[in-house]
Amino acid sequence: MSDPAEDPYPALLKSFGLGAEDLAAWQASGLSDDAFVAWLTDRVARRPSGSRARAVYGAEDVHDFARRAILEALELGADDHLLELGCGGGLLLRDALRSGARATGLDHSQEMVDLARERAPGAEVVLGEADRLPFANGMFTAVAMAVVFFFLDDPVRVLQECRRVLGPVGRVAVYTTAPELRGTPAAPEPLASLGHFYTLAELAELADRAGLQDISVRADNGGQLLIARA
Numbered sequence: 602m603s604d605p606a607e608d609p610y611p612a613l614l615k616s617f618g619l620g621a622e623d624l625a626a627w628q629a630s631g632l633s634d635d636a637f638v639a640w641l642t643d644r645v646a647r648r649p650s651g652s653r654a655r656a657v658y659g660a661e662d663v664h665d666f667a668r669r670a671i672l673e674a675l676e677l678g679a680d681d682h683l684l685e686l687g688c689g690g691g692l693l694l695r696d697a698l699r700s701g702a703r704a705t706g707l708d709h710s711q712e713m714v715d716l717a718r719e720r721a722p723g724a725e726v727v728l729g730e731a732d733r734l735p736f737a738n739g740m741f742t743a744v745a746m747a748v749v750f751f752f753l754d755d756p757v758r759v760l761q762e763c764r765r766v767l768g769p770v771g772r773v774a775v776y777t778t779a780p781e782l783r784g785t786p787a788a789p790e791p792l793a794s795l796g797h798f799y800t801l802a803e804l805a806e807l808a809d810r811a812g813l814q815d816i817s818v819r820a821d822n823g824g825q826l827l828i829a830r831a
């Protein structure tokens with residue numbers, strides 16, 4: 602049996618529901634010990650990969666509270682074209698399609714892109730980075746982000762990109778993790794230490810700096826909901 606004092610990785614991985622497949626992936630990465638927390642953050646949530654990530658992000662209840670809040674705020678209809686950044690397993694895209702809207706997802710994890718294509722077959726899903734959107738100006742009527750804002754290193758740049766790809770009446774809905782949830786199962790350490798938490802006032806200020814209009818922010822079911830217009 603391995604001694605946790607000598608090899609802490611199996612126990613740390615287990616605390617995130619990860620196992621032998623993930624340990625093998627870490628060992629195969631060739632990264633140094635200093636890179637473990639960043640690697641773990643990617644594997645679990647920031648760039649999900651592996652069979653557990655596919656099970657988590659393909660499950661019906663994953664972030665269903667965020668999905669509901671965003672879809673209620675956006676009130677999509679047949680004239681809409683939604684872009685979702687960090688679409689994960691694609692369930693928000695699937696639900697958006699039910700409103701008659703067109704839906705496009707973007708994610709920087711190839712495994713999530715593949716999963717979203719399976720879960721939301723009517724949506725277009727592309728591999729890409731949220732701060733460099735591969736779309737022309739004004740292509741969309743709505744942009745959504747569910748539990749991804751927390752990972753963005755340059756949130757103003759991403760919100761500016763949202764504004765650029767939205768038409769004149771476009772709107773943005775962002776659901777993110779509140780600072781009060783830091784260190785809880787919703788944002789466990791050590792992953793939380795690599796994320797970005799904001800007060801409601803700070804969220805509004807980020808949107809304002811990106812040039813968004815009619816900004817509203819509120820606490821919602823333990824998280825935070827930002828809504829604004831392009």
Ligand SMILES: C[S@@+](CC[C@H](N)C(=O)[O-])C[C@H]1O[C@@H](n2cnc3c(N)ncnc32)[C@H](O)[C@@H]1O
Pocket residue numbers: 646647648649658663664667686687688689690707708709710713729730731732746747748749752753
């Ligand atoms: C915690 S998961 C949430 C997935 C999904 N939105 C949900 O609510 O279940 C975060 C997702 O955002 C993606 N992501 C994180 N940073 C990104 C970035 N800069 N550009 C594109 N995708 C990103 C990750 O790959 C992952 O699929």
